Amino acid sequence: MAPKYNRILLKLSGESLMGDRSFGLDPKMLERYALDIKAVAALGVQVAVVIGGGNIYRGMNEAETGIERAQGDYMGMLATMINGMALQASLEKVGVKTRLQSAIKMEQIAEPYIRRRAIRHLEKGRVVIFGAGTGNPYFTTDTAGSLRAVEINADVILKGTRVDGIYTADPEKDPTATRYESISFNEVISKELKVMDMTAFTLCQENNLPIIVFDMNKTGNLTAVVNGENVGTLVK
Numbered sequence: 649m650a651p652k653y654n655r656i657l658l659k660l661s662g663e664s665l666m667g668d669r670s671f672g673l674d675p676k677m678l679e680r681y682a683l684d685i686k687a688v689a690a691l692g693v694q695v696a697v698v699i700g701g702g703n704i705y706r707g708m709n710e711a712e713t714g715i716e717r718a719q720g721d722y723m724g725m726l727a728t729m730i731n732g733m734a735l736q737a738s739l740e741k742v743g744v745k746t747r748l749q750s751a752i753k754m755e756q757i758a759e760p761y762i763r764r765r766a767i768r769h770l771e772k773g774r775v776v777i778f779g780a781g782t783g784n785p786y787f788t789t790d791t792a793g794s795l796r797a798v799e800i801n802a803d804v805i806l807k808g809t810r811v812d813g814i815y816t817a818d819p820e821k822d823p824t825a826t827r828y829e830s831i832s833f834n835e836v837i838s839k840e841l842k843v844m845d846m847t848a849f850t851l852c853q854e855n856n857l858p859i860i861v862f863d864m865n866k867t868g869n870l871t872a873v874v875n876g877e878n879v880g881t882l883v884k
């Protein structure tokens with residue numbers, strides 16, 4: 649069976665890389681994600697990844713950190729580069745060819761973000777990791793994911809989370825909550841469901857880029873999603 653999607657953008661949160669830890673990186677999680685990505689790449693799927701930085705630094709909380717928002721946001725973007733380098737190392741360790749591109753110039757460690765070059769890498773079967781978010785403060789890595797996905801003409805953005813989709817209510821609080829298999833962009837807005845921040849979400853909606861929210865922590869789920877199986881929630 650041919651995969652349903654030819655080119656995907658996978659958005660991973662920084663926090664997911666912590667595993668059971670309260671900060672930083674868990675090598676076990678990195679290895680798992682690397683193997684999951686390797687499996688879909690082996691199907692011939694072109695894989696781009698945007699990674700968050702929340703396990704290391706979030707700039708948003710000026711009141712708590714005492715560091716002004718824009719400065720903190722740049723620190724958060726640097727955190728995504730640490731995660732990007734870690735994921736790159738893990739992927740290469742399991743034999744996957746990668747390129748890391750940064751939205752902020754860091755010539756010694758990453759290519760600068762160049763859209764056409766990223767596409768070329770993908771066509772050659774390299775996994776492309778986009779680091780440093782959008783390169784701009786006041787944005788999130790979800791927005792970076794949507795933006796890059798639209799730019800590279802990805803078929804879908806896959807938001808890997810710790811829950812297995814979008815529910816009618818919070819499944820931890822309401823035992824009758826059920827998972828949506830599929831839902832429209834407008835329904836997500838009218839029901840005030842949380843998928844991504846609004847900037848990221850509307851960018852997908854305006855460009856008809858479907859989003860799949862799924863549980864990345866279940867091994868094999870990424871492959872299932874790419875094969876079009878009923879995993880997670882499809883927003884379209």
Ligand code: UDP
Binds near residue numbers: 660
């Ligand atoms: N960030 C930013 N601009 C971007 C992407 C990220 O300023 O385009 C900063 C922001 O401070 C954010 C931090 O980087 O809090 C880490 O990213 P995010 O919180 O999105 O990571 P995740 O929640 O996915 O781990």
